[in-house]
Amino acid sequence: MKLSNYFLPIIKEIPSDAKIKSHQLMIRTGMIRQSTSGIYSWLPLGFKILKKIENIVRDEQNKAGAIEMLMPTIQSAEIWKESGRYDSYGQEMLKINDRQKRELLYGPTNEELITQIFRDNIKSYKSLPLLLYHIQWKFRDEIRPRFGIMRCREFLMKDTYSFDLNEKNAEISYYKMMLSYLKTFERFNLKAIPVKADTGPIGGNLSHEFIILADTGESEIFTDSEIFNFETKLLEYNDVSLKKLSSHFSKFYSSTSDLHDVNKFQKQVPKKNQIIKKGVEVGHIFYFGQKYSKSLNAIVNTRESKSVNVYMGSYGIGVSRLVGAIIEANYNNNFMKWPKSVTPFQAVIINLGKDNDTVTIKANNLYQKLIHNKFDVILDDTDANPSSKFKNFELIGIPFQIIVGSKHHDDEFEFKELGKDSKIVNLDSLISILKEEYSNC
Ligand code: P5A
Numbered sequence: 315m316k317l318s319n320y321f322l323p324i325i326k327e328i329p330s331d332a333k334i335k336s337h338q339l340m341i342r343t344g345m346i347r348q349s350t351s352g353i354y355s356w357l358p359l360g361f362k363i364l365k366k367i368e369n370i371v372r373d374e375q376n377k378a379g380a381i382e383m384l385m386p387t388i389q390s391a392e393i394w395k396e397s398g399r400y401d402s403y404g405q406e407m408l409k410i411n412d413r414q415k416r417e418l419l420y421g422p423t424n425e426e427l428i429t430q431i432f433r434d435n436i437k438s439y440k441s442l443p444l445l446l447y448h449i450q451w452k453f454r455d456e457i458r459p460r461f462g463i464m465r466c467r468e469f470l471m472k473d474t475y476s477f478d479l480n481e482k483n484a485e486i487s488y489y490k491m492m493l494s495y496l497k498t499f500e501r502f503n504l505k506a507i508p509v510k511a512d513t514g515p516i517g518g519n520l521s522h523e524f525i526i527l528a529d530t531g532e533s534e535i536f537t538d539s540e541i542f543n544f545e546t547k548l549l550e551y552n553d554v555s556l557k558k559l560s561s562h563f564s565k566f567y568s569s570t571s572d573l574h575d576v577n578k579f580q581k582q583v584p585k586k587n588q589i590i591k592k593g594v595e596v597g598h599i600f601y602f603g604q605k606y607s608k609s610l611n612a613i614v615n616t617r618e619s620k621s622v623n624v625y626m627g628s629y630g631i632g633v634s635r636l637v638g639a640i641i642e643a644n645y646n647n648n649f650m651k652w653p654k655s656v657t658p659f660q661a662v663i664i665n666l667g668k669d670n671d672t673v674t675i676k677a678n679n680l681y682q683k684l685i686h687n688k689f690d691v692i693l694d695d696t697d698a699n700p701s702s703k704f705k706n707f708e709l710i711g712i713p714f715q716i717i718v719g720s721k722h723h724d725d726e727f728e729f730k731e732l733g734k735d736s737k738i739v740n741l742d743s744l745i746s747i748l749k750e751e752y753s754n755c
Contacts, residue, residue, distance in 0.1 A: 315659070316681075317694045321358050324706055334530040336641035337462030339650060343710050345637075352459025352467030359658050359710070360637065364470065366656040367636050368449055370501050371472045378494035378551055380445035380474050385427050387451050391417035393426040397609045403515055406454045420453035423516065425606050425628055428475045432624065433612035439479050442614065442624070443487055447474035449633060463634050464594065465532065470634040476627045479616065481603065484625035488520065488601045489556040491629040492563070495524055495597050496546040498631065502640050503653045505542065506596060508563050509535050512572040516628060518602025522563075523570055525593035528642040533595050536579050537568040539587045594639045601627040650711030651732045655755045659692040661748060662712045666700050666719040677718040680727065680741070687745055689752075708732070714751070716744065 323344040332338040340346045345360025356364055372382065391409070394400035400407075408420040421427065428446060436444070449472045459466050476487035492508060499506035504526050511523040525535050544562050549555035567582045569575070579588070606612070607623040614624055644651050652658065663681055667673025674695075681693040692712070694703050707715060717728040717736070727744055730736035739747065 315690075315692045317692055317696050320692070322710075323357070324709070332462065334461050334464070334638075334642070335645050336464065336530075336638035339641050339645050339709065340462055340638070343650075346463060352456060352465075354463055354466060354468070362658045363637055363652070363656055364634060366658075367502070367640075368470070368472070368633050370655060371498055371631055371633055371636075372449065374494050374498040374501070375447050375472065375474060377497075378445070378490050380447045380494075382448065383446055384448045385421070385424050385431075385450060387421055387453070388418050389421045389424075389427050391419055393430050393610065394419065397426050397429075397606055399426065399515070406456065408453050408455050421450075422452055422454045423471075423628070423630070424448070424450075424473055425475070425516065425626075426610065429606040429610045429612050429626070432475075432477055433607075433610055436477070436624075437613075437615060439614050439616050439622075442477055442479045443483055444477040445474055445487060445490075446477075447472060447629075461530070461532075462638060464638045466634075469632060472631040472633050474629040476629070478625045479614065479622065481625055484601060484603065484627060485560075486553075486556060488599065488627050489560045490551055491599050491627070492522065493546060493549055493551065493556065493559050495599070495629070495631065496559075499524065499526070499596065500546060501655050502636065503655075504596070504639065504643060507535065507537060507541060507568060507593075509537060509568040509570050510573055511570045511598065513600055513602070516598075516600045516602065517605050518600045518627075520601040522599050523595045524597035524599075525570075526596055526639045526643060527591050527593045528639065529592055530642055531593040531595075533593050534571045535568065535589070535591060535593050536571070536574050537589045538566040538583045539589055541566040541568055594635070594642060595632070596636050596639050597629075597631045599627065599629040644711070648705075649708050649732070651713050652711045654713060654752060657711070657713055659712050660689050660752055661691045661714040661716055662707050662710075663691060663693045663716045663718060664700075664703050664707065665693065665695055666703075666717065668697070673718055673720050676724070680716065680718060683741065684745070684748075687749075689748055714748065 325342045328338050329341045332341055344357050346354045349355050391400055407422055410418045452471045453468050456467055478484040478487055506524040506526055508522040509525055511521045513521045603625050604623040612624050613621045616622055663677055665677035684691045713732050715730045725740045726738050728736050729739045
């Protein structure tokens with residue numbers, strides 16, 4: 315991509331209504347624009363990052379054995395009346411009437427709809443266990459939308475639903491998802507802590523929120539620093555690994571403020587290990603057993619020909635909120651660096667030449683060669699002055715820069731990883747460095 319052909323509306327000043335750094339950065343680098351309160355358009359840069367995050371979330375769901383589908387954004391009120399949540403969900407639900415005066419709503423979540431699909435199509439224990447997910451926009455008429463896409467009204471969620479024959483199997487599904495979440499967040503270089511949480515309007519009796527520590531977060535967590543001593547890389551989706559995981563996370567105190575028990579915390583966690591911090595909730599998982607399968611009548615036949623209401627859980631990741639969480643973790647003092655797995659471009663070529671001089675020709679040739687080698691790079695071919703080019707790209711946060719200026723020989727390029735010293739390399743080593751850097755992404 316050539317910057318002169320791209321749509322990247324950069325804003326120099328910090329927008330006065332953006333209170334946290336992720337919101338400021340997203341506005342300044344033209345990732346999003348507000349359409350109306352709590353509703354945003356995703357401009358090309360933001361959209362590209364959002365899609366990369368979505369694809370990693372999808373990849374990890376698939377690895378955990380979940381199957382992708384797609385449910386609509388608009389749902390019928392009928393099933394919500396059956397579950398009893400049509401009224402209890404409250405004003406966060408956006409209710410709509412169509413021209414026939416039928417009651418519809420913009421889905422804030424999908425427990426009802428997926429249970430209806432299950433009930434109408436699955437009758438036998440032979441289809442279980444089953445994990446179904448979709449990645450779809452949700453609408454919640456939040457009373458106070460704020461912090462840009464962190465707490466907005468329309469947001470992208472990945473929601474998975476598990477179906478099992480009994481409580482024991484349902485617990486396996488629950489920990490499968492917990493493991494898959496830890497693996498997912500690690501791919502963004504985020505350390506997410508599962509903390510015991512309130513189940514709120516989703517319901518049920520077992521629930522964990524996944525929190526990324528950040529001072530600007532809206533959640534407060536209380537935990538033990540020992541909880542971090544855990545490696546998920548080698549764990550697989552088998553009984554042994556899942557047991558290890560569940561026993562580690564049940565061993566240490568971890569709670570949101572809703573469920574916090576001061577006495578228990580003081581007793582259980584040594585002073586030096588106590589962590590009381592703010593964080594961003596990037597995921598939330600729930601086990602609610604037969605809550606929806608009873609109200610919506612989702613029944614399977616067992617091997618012994620008995621009828622059983624299926625045991626369910628639901629598992630959400632705030633895909634669009636993750637964009638903000640990743641920024642909160644990586645942006646400081648006008649300086650952003652995207653993790654390699656989600657960077658909008660793999661490298662930027664900064665051309666310091668003018669018009670059609672030899673430097674510009676060299677930058678163009680390099681651009682063609684990198685594209686030919688299947689790298690996704692952006693060439694700053696604008697006539698902005700060098701210092702504003704550098705400033706802009708420190709803000710945009712592409713982790714690697716290749717600076718093409720008049721100082722260097724024909725086959726020499728200045729290669730710089732953000733936050734590190736630059737080095738002079740030739741084309742072949744430049745290509746092998748980039749290949750190596752992106753080999754695991
Ligand atoms: C789990 C999946 C649920 O809705 N039903 C289906 C369950 N859980 S949740 O905790 O309410 O939401 C899941 C994740 O969605 C993100 N999220 C939001 N992101 C931006 N703006 C919002 N207003 C918003 N509300 C929820 C969070 O990351 C949350 O963990």
